[in-house]
Amino acid sequence: MKQLIEELRRFRDERDWGQFHTPKDLAISVSVEAAELLELFQWQKEADQLDPKVRDKASGEAADVLMYLLLLCDRLEIDLVTAARDKLDRNRRRFPVAGSRGVAKPVDQEAD
């Protein structure tokens, strides 16, 4: 992961693209890529087997989401993995195993 972040920085800086990377524009990119990822599953029925071609495309789109997310976090000086572990800690307290088992709840349904 650290190596990926280093490579992304080098990729950006060699091309002098940091000037385009405002937090707002990077957040737009994360959202646009997430929609391209979603589009792959758009007409998927629950009973359908997943097409291996969809899986391969999902790999590329998920990669795009992660790359823009890391570029955004780099700009905001956020350590993404630490942020995720902190959030997961909060989710553990918010959704204790007893009371949550088998009940549909998004992992982010927090007050904040």
Add this chain to the structure above:
Amino acid sequence: MKQLIEELRRFRDERDWGQFHTPKDLAISVSVEAAELLELFQWQKEADQLDPKVRDKASGEAADVLMYLLLLCDRLEIDLVTAARDKLDRNRRRFPVAGSRGVAKPVDQEAD
């Protein structure tokens, strides 16, 4: 990162939430969280200083995006970091430094 994935799996399995995690529903979650992240920057002007409160909230929303993205990749048996490094390799070939320097281009603007 590997540890985070392990913790996410345990969080999901202790609550028996894997049954809700179809690829389609997880892709919806990635997209919904990405929009919540974007919302933070919605009325941000280019000249504005970023509010530290926005940065803190962005940290939590970016964490949500990553967590759902990892849960999706886990379901699809995709190694997200490897996928990102592969994509970055393709982007390096697609956008050679000469010819890309200082020209606005999203890092994912590939034919495929």
Add this chain to the structure above:
Amino acid sequence: MKQLIEELRRFRDERDWGQFHTPKDLAISVSVEAAELLELFQWQKEADQLDPKVRDKASGEAADVLMYLLLLCDRLEIDLVTAARDKLDRNRRRFPVAGSRGVAKPVDQEAD
């Protein structure tokens, strides 16, 4: 519809909010509202009956999407209903009834 557009303009201008309504910011708002609409259906299973409360909330979120879409079109001097009828015409040619009947295809899957 014409009356709604007139009312939206008056709402915006009385509050002097036109200054915030760049096409880019309005497009962000359309996207953020669309995600809030989607969020309502996030964990909906195919076999589930729709909760009437979800329907009511969907009405408010769909309204938000339409309002921002109309404000964007107003800014770009696009007549949205005419644009939709033009697009539908193109879709009719692209998806002739023979050959499309009962085959899943998004109405927008056009080359352009």
Add this chain to the structure above:
Amino acid sequence: MKQLIEELRRFRDERDWGQFHTPKDLAISVSVEAAELLELFQWQKEADQLDPKVRDKASGEAADVLMYLLLLCDRLEIDLVTAARDKLDRNRRRFPVAGSRGVAKPVDQEAD
């Protein structure tokens, strides 16, 4: 508008596509199309003049958003224009002209 809705229904029913149009799938489509609309403005700077080609493409993408939104509302038996006028009424009360003038606020920032 009423005529457009009628035409959309005919378009859908002639192709027997109503079977694919669950509320959830239509909400996904609204969101995916909204992201395609947003993508057009992705790297737009505040000082930039809007490219006429972007405007033309925006017209087609805005049309897609509206069409899926209308198909969703048709499925949920929501009158979209009435819903928007109701929401605008609520927004008028929530954002009185005195106190809102020139202050950036999204039109939907309501408690509910």
